[in-house]
Amino acid sequence: MERVSNPPLDEQRNKQQNRKIDELRKFYAIIHIIKPNKTEDNKMNALQNKEAKYSMLKDYPDVLSFEQMCRILRICPKTGYKLLQNETINNIKIGKAYRIPKLNMIAYLMNGNQ
Numbered sequence: 138m139e140r141v142s143n144p145p146l147d148e149q150r151n152k153q154q155n156r157k158i159d160e161l162r163k164f165y166a167i168i169h170i171i172k173p174n175k176t177e178d179n180k181m182n183a184l185q186n187k188e189a190k191y192s193m194l195k196d197y198p199d200v201l202s203f204e205q206m207c208r209i210l211r212i213c214p215k216t217g218y219k220l221l222q223n224e225t226i227n228n229i230k231i232g233k234a235y236r237i238p239k240l241n242m243i244a245y246l247m248n249g250n251q
Contacts, residue, residue: 193243193246194209194239194242194243197209197239198239199238199239200229200236200237200238200239201236201237201238201239201242202234202235202236202237203217203221203234203235203237205237206226206235206237206242209242221235221237225245226241226242226245227241227244228241
């Protein structure tokens with residue numbers, strides 16, 4: 138016996154399969170947005186870091202004073218001294234004054250407490 142296909146049922150099955158495929162594509166697209174490939178992520182991070190170095194703190198001099206550092210981080214002086222004394226932020230001490238190179242400040246802002 139030869140199977141005779143019913144065109145309306147076949148079309149309905151195809152539509153259902155196409156819907157499932159579309160749903161899966163949307164799902165995988167969302168996953169890709171949430172968790173991109175590591176190579177793409179590394180390229181994006183490198184580009185962001187490069188742009189950040191040029192645009193971040195552009196209104197400040199190349200070497201920051203202690204007061205400028207506290208103003209940028211919006212912290213009190215006591216917390217600022219702790220960051221400098223623990224060498225969380227790399228700095229230079231000239232006499233009694235702390236000087237913080239802008240690149241060290243950017244590195245701290247980009248990496249946080251790592």
